[in-house]
Amino acid sequence: MTEQQLPPAVADALTAFLLEQRRIAPGLVSRAVVTGSAVAGDWHPGVSDIDVVFIVTRDPVDDLPALAELHAASQPHIDGVYLTESEIARGPDVVQTAPQVVEGVLVSALAGAQLSWITWRELESGVQGIVDGGDVIWSPVADRHPRTAQGIVSFSRDNLLDYWQRIGDGLEAEIADRPDDGPVRSETVRWVALGPIRLVATIETGDVLSKTAAATFAAERWPEHAELLERTVRDRAGERQEFTVRDARQALALLRSCVAVAEG
Template identity: 75%
Template sequence: MDTQLPPQVGEALTRFLLEQRRLAPGLVSRAVVTGSAATGDWHDGVSDIDVVFVVTRDPVDDLPALAPLHAESSPHIDGVYLTEAEIARGPDQVEAAPQVVEGVLLSALAGGSLTWATWRELEDGVQGVVDGGDVIWTPTADRHPDTATHLATRARSDLIDFWEPVGDSAEAELADRGPDDPVRPETVRWLALSPIRLVETMESGRIVSKTDAARAAAARWPEHADLLDRAVRDRAGERQTFVTADARQAIALLRQCVALARR
């Protein structure tokens, strides 16, 4: 993988990791960048930075000092603190871990980043190691047996067990609304972009950006190309206006994704 991070990400993480080392010496052996910053889909002023902090000891005594550092980070530097042993065991064997959500450090959170998606991103991410007064960035070399298979299986089940009911609920909520009534952009983006990303994961066992997933979905379903383009533009900060008709189209696309999962 290319180790080139967006400049704002590299600068923010370098400052953060150096201060983190000062506050908790010897705690973090490496920091693996995941999420949009690693997939080329990070947007300044919109995206957070997601990181797996690989630690050498139980960080419980260090968390009080680190909580303000996360809270004051801009953009927010979120993620999870894991030992190498926990990473080796896999997400199914890690019940809870310190995690940071929107700048808030929680000492023991279940779920969240403890998924096969994170473990797959550990294989394709970019890792930083503090070296003196700088951070050295290299591709990760993590490999975990059957990660892609676990991830694809989970993506399929998520489409059926989570997203199909979401589609039903969203359709019911829109039933009495006119086609031109306004709808929150976040709602349309969520309905349109999240399921198509799971389709890509289900079929390839890889984590792709929402932008890349939208490109693939537009090629597969050209009738949704305009909606997907506007959703991607809105997510990047180029604000769009969405109405009920757009939300209903996003639900139709969601149902096409579920149909693929049921094959």
């Protein structure tokens, strides 16, 4: 995959970002690997952020204030994690915290987020950008870690049992006394319906699927939820849908089915 295969808005935003990043923190970033929806063919303006692994040559502590301002001003948000080559080689089981950007906010030592085997799996098929003079050179990249295949399955199972099971309990309590036809934010239904199914797909296939591909996977596995999944995908693509408490309850039932896979 090359720059021409990235969404044009992603390539343009990242090129400008990386050039400015080099200006304010010269010599810090040796390469930047684009991951997530931008390279999975599932990036949507106004909905998707741009996820990047920034490989650094030194501890970025002195550069973080300027970088925080740069990330906060980015539109769309350019999120990601700052790691050294040696940290990538050690893997997320060893590297417990790192500077990370979530929804435009940079945290100097954040656990979780992109510090997971999912990111390491995406590094195997990302798109790498290297600043060369006044331009950015894009090329395919394939960073491989020997424990990734086992790690992504273990991470996906644990994430369903810990994180998503708690999310399900919270949503169940939130909507318990609400009428079926009451409105629910589309972001809530999309999040609950599309997040857990990606982890099931990873457990069962060993791949990290885009949200749209995971919806197709889940609709075949649980056809009773196919209509809801189709609507969430359409909403995410910009074809806005109206969702109700009934939809949220169905998304919750799908989440519970995903957790059951992890338990089994």
